[in-house]
Amino acid sequence: xxxxxxxxxSGVANALAIAANAAGTVSVLGLVAILNIDVxxxxxxxxxxxxxxxxxxxxxxxxxxxxxxxxVRVDRLTRSDGFLNLLHNRRPKLTANLRRIxxxxxxxxxxLIAYIMFPEFLxxxxxxxxxxxPGVFTAPWWPIKLVIASGCALSSVIFVLKVITAxxxxxxxxxxxxxxxxx
Amino acid sequence: MSPIEIGLISVxxxxxxxxxxxxxxxALGTVSLIxxxxxxxxxxxxxxxxxxxxxxxAMEYSFATIPLFTFMGLIVSKAGLGRDIYEVMTMxxxxxxxxxxxxxxxxxxxxxxxxxxxxxxxxVFTKVSVPQMMAQDYNPRFAVxxxxxxxxxxxxxxxxxxxxxxxxxxEQSVGDMFLAGVIxxxxxxxxxxxxxxxxxxxxxxxxxxxxxxxxxxxxRREVASKxxxxxxxxxxxxxGIYTGWLTAVxxxxxxxxxxxxxxxxxxxxxxxxxxxxxxxxxxxxxxxLFLITAASIYSRMLxxxxxxxxxxxxxxGNEATFWKIMILYVLLMLFLGTLLDTASIILIVVPxxxxxxxxxxxxxIWFGIVTVVGAEIGLLTPPLGISxxxxxxxxxxxxxxxxxxxxxxxxxxxxxxxxxxxxIEFPILSLALLN
Numbered sequence: 001x002x003x004x005x006x007x008x009x010s011g012v013a014n015a016l017a018i019a020a021n022a023a024g025t026v027s028v029l030g031l032v033a034i035l036n037i038d039v040x041x042x043x044x045x046x047x048x049x050x051x052x053x054x055x056x057x058x059x060x061x062x063x064x065x066x067x068x069x070x071x072v073r074v075d076r077l078t079r080s081d082g083f084l085n086l087l088h089n090r091r092p093k094l095t096a097n098l099r100r101i102x103x104x105x106x107x108x109x110x111x112l113i114a115y116i117m118f119p120e121f122l123x124x125x126x127x128x129x130x131x132x133x134p135g136v137f138t139a140p141w142w143p144i145k146l147v148i149a150s151g152c153a154l155s156s157v158i159f160v161l162k163v164i165t166a167x168x169x170x171x172x173x174x175x176x177x178x179x180x181x182x183x
Numbered sequence: 184m185s186p187i188e189i190g191l192i193s194v195x196x197x198x199x200x201x202x203x204x205x206x207x208x209x210a211l212g213t214v215s216l217i218x219x220x221x222x223x224x225x226x227x228x229x230x231x232x233x234x235x236x237x238x239x240x241a242m243e244y245s246f247a248t249i250p251l252f253t254f255m256g257l258i259v260s261k262a263g264l265g266r267d268i269y270e271v272m273t274m275x276x277x278x279x280x281x282x283x284x285x286x287x288x289x290x291x292x293x294x295x296x297x298x299x300x301x302x303x304x305x306x307v308f309t310k311v312s313v314p315q316m317m318a319q320d321y322n323p324r325f326a327v328x329x330x331x332x333x334x335x336x337x338x339x340x341x342x343x344x345x346x347x348x349x350x351x352x353x354e355q356s357v358g359d360m361f362l363a364g365v366i367x368x369x370x371x372x373x374x375x376x377x378x379x380x381x382x383x384x385x386x387x388x389x390x391x392x393x394x395x396x397x398x399x400x401x402x403r404r405e406v407a408s409k410x411x412x413x414x415x416x417x418x419x420x421x422x423g424i425y426t427g428w429l430t431a432v433x434x435x436x437x438x439x440x441x442x443x444x445x446x447x448x449x450x451x452x453x454x455x456x457x458x459x460x461x462x463x464x465x466x467x468x469x470x471x472l473f474l475i476t477a478a479s480i481y482s483r484m485l486x487x488x489x490x491x492x493x494x495x496x497x498x499x500g501n502e503a504t505f506w507k508i509m510i511l512y513v514l515l516m517l518f519l520g521t522l523l524d525t526a527s528i529i530l531i532v533v534p535x536x537x538x539x540x541x542x543x544x545x546x547x548i549w550f551g552i553v554t555v556v557g558a559e560i561g562l563l564t565p566p567l568g569i570s571x572x573x574x575x576x577x578x579x580x581x582x583x584x585x586x587x588x589x590x591x592x593x594x595x596x597x598x599x600x601x602x603x604x605x606x607i608e609f610p611i612l613s614l615a616l617l618n
Binding site: 021024025026027028029031032035036038039043053056057059060061063064065066067068070071074076077078079080081082083084098099102105106108109112113116117120144145148 | 201202203204205206207208209212213216230231233234237238241242243244246247250251254428429432433435436437439440443458461462464465466468469470471472473474476522523524526527
């Protein structure tokens with residue numbers, strides 16, 4: 001019962017992470033497109049695109065916090081695990097528990113960010129506050145706060161799953177791993 | 184405890200946690216949060232700082248350089264531009280003893296001008312260059328050493344992810360950092376070539392290899408088709424920045440588009456590899472930028488503790504000479520480089536030293552180049568030289584052990600160190616191209 005609940009939760013969390021990842025990935029493409037349109041419009045027609053600056057800011061936040069959960073899922077958050085790998089050969093159990101502790105701390109840290117960002121989202125949603133230059137281009141704040149809060153919350157959930165399953169890559173559904181850059 | 188003591192303990196705790204395998208952004212963020220809490224005895228204040236740091240630092244316009252240049256580099260690697268340059272270069276250097284090694288360095292230097300990552304360079308050139316050197320009876324250690332050594336150029340010659348990261352920490356313009364990296368990068372490449380010449384001359388046993396009699400010259404057309412795409416890309420990116428026509432962000436976007444057009448024109452890009460490149464870009468971006476966000480909390484914490492100023496008083500007060508300070512700095516980076524990746528070293532060390540550098544009236548841009556080159560030496564040194572690991576895992580040949588890669592890379596790490604001291608002594612090398 002508990003196991004199947006866990007499997008379900010893990011499946012949902014992973015699916016969400018992958019979906020957010022795809023959305024973040026599309027933002028990369030959007031970023032390339034909008035900047036090039038702006039450069040061409042400015043260079044050839046002397047008519048720079050309005051709001052490019054704000055859209056670039058937005059899309060960077062989107063890329064980072066949409067992808068964060070997936071980065072956590074495939075264990076590519078920056079770390080130096082040379083010591084852990086060495087220890088694993090001698091004391092596999094101790095190492096597994098160490099990894100659990102590390103993941104638990106990480107879950108708390110990510111959860112904390114989500115916890116302090118969520119009220120920000122609610123505030124911005126209520127006030128409909130915006131950034132940018134009024135009259136030229138403005139964008140509301142709330143999507144940014146929402147993406148940060150939910151991205152961190154999802155990452156926190158995935159860290160919790162790693163603590164429970166004691167694996168750094170708890171994958172109940174096998175998904176092809178993204179490959180390293182290669183020729 | 185005084186804030187200074189708390190700050191000092193935090194730095195030590197962070198390094199300890201990172202060494203024991205805690206995710207670097209988590210280590211930076213958690214320890215900084217706790218120490219701000221202790222210093223001010225106010226948890227809400229610490230939380231507010233975390234909120235501001237995460238919310239603000241993610242909104243930086245120039246952060247867009249990271250995904251854009253990563254994207255461009257990945258597309259260029261997949262389009263096979265590295266292999267092409269390598270082929271043209273080997274043709275030129277074939278008759279010289281150790282020439283294929285020099286060609287690898289040269290090709291890496293050119294390839295570095297279109298990618299921002301040493302990891303990409305290392306994996307591309309391991310596949311292209313090592314088998315060919317082995318076929319010509321070169322010493323395997325030399326073969327992998329050359330690739331490891333010259334892969335470092337990827338992060339010194341612009342566009343470079345590390346120069347971008349430094350420019351965030353030190354609040355310098357990304358474009359200026361790029362321009363500053365050009366001459367030091369070329370200098371290092373030249374040093375490598377000279378070092379290979381000396382090695383071939385005086386320690387032929389280490390180099391090995393035989394000169395090849397058959398020199399098959401490519402037609403001009405072939406040479407052009409293999410070099411022009413890369414040269415075009417370099418012109419767009421660096422030319423755009425140098426003339427001031429493009430900002431660094433725009434240059435990244437234009438470069439990404441041009442790279443994509445080249446890849447499509449050569450039919451070396453399927454929809455699947457394209458999507459993979461995009462995914463990879465997203466992962467790298469998220470990992471790096473989250474690290475930078477966490478590091479910004481850390482540098483706020485350092486500022487509150489007054490640690491950088493204390494360090495400055497300590498060193499200046501003791502009338503430490505310029506070279507004493509620089510040697511201390513280099514040693515610190517070498518020490519951290521044994522286990523940490525370059526980005527983390529920069530993010531941990533630079534905030535500590537910035538006020539000192541400013542007080543000594545030194546250029547922050549020059550300091551950035553010194554930092555990046557110094558931190559990059561760690562890519563080549565055991566036990567955790569990331570470039571060496573990439574080469575070992577790419578090569579997939581049991582005859583070459585990880586130790587061989589490290590031993591082969593050692594002379595190149597030494598050459599880097601010499602180049603680093605020259606860059607420290609002559610800041611003009613880093614600053615000449617700036618307007």
